[in-house]
Amino acid sequence: MQLALNPAIAAAYRKFSQKARVLTEKWGEENLYCLACPSDNLSPTRKGAKVIDFTCPECDEQYQLKSKIHPFGDCVVDSAYRPKINAISEGTIPNFIFLQYNPTLWIVQNLFLVPKHFISKSIIQKRKPLRKTARRAGWVGSNILLGNLPVDARISIVENGLEIPKALVRDSWNRFLFLREQSIYSRGWTADVLACVRRLDKETFTLADIYVFEDRLARLHPMNKNIRPKIRQQLQVLRDNGIVEFRGKGIYRVI
DSSP states (O other): OOOBOOGGGGTTOOSHHHHHHHHHHHHHHHHOOOSSSSOOOOEEOOTTOSSOOEEOTTTOOEEEEEEESSOOOSEEEEEEHHHHHHHHHHTOOOEEEEEEEETTTTEEEEEEEEOGGGOOGGGEEEOOOOOTTSTTTTOOEEEEEGGGSOGGGOEEEEETTEEOOHHHHHHHHHHTGGGGGSOHHHHHHHHHHHHHHHHHTOSEEEHHHHHTTHHHHHHHOTTOSOHHHHHHHHHHHHHHTTSEEEEETTEEEEO
16 A cells, blocks of 8 residues: 555645545545455546445445544544435445545555444434525534444554554454344444443443443433343344353453
8 A cells, every 4th residue: 555645646726625635535546445355446436426435346335535634533524414314224324434644745644444334323413504694504414423433443544654454454344244234223232332342441341330321322322211221232242243251240351
């Protein structure tokens, strides 16, 4: 993977935002690869296509690229809210690639991917409608709440200017493919409970430890009135897929 961007290809553009878009999209076309299969390249979608920036020519896995100068925080401003919620419900949401670059050296600093099987309604925040005086009055955008995701959902590809070996990247992808076997509703619950497990930052934890997050999970899933049974159910899912180990008497160990 070549981490340097090529400013020469955007020399004709005056606005920085235009230069950045052209440079990062071209970089992605030349350097990104598929995590879902052995393909070492992705194909750019047609100009003007919404939501999808790249598609794997081998397995048709879809990706959307987001880039910025500064590191991505817990909240990322994104596109229209309702189409994104519909895409999650319909199972058509793409994988999201987050690229952070140095605008002086024009080099990729950090690159990570969030697989679509980790993207649920609980990490999409509805923004306020634009004011009546705005050009697109009433338009409602969204935020992606990266901070609500378990750390497992961020698959590093480049970290602090260093490329992660492809084999390790694809291993991280494969470890949670079991989520795709679940309903969209269930995978959101699994990811949210896993995020709580990760927040504990313990190798061994108890049900009582996880029940501390009961109110948080109730806010994320307001239609569910049986939070504790749902927590236990999702811990079983994580156990069955080798993420945690049940030690008996309400005790679990992170694998």
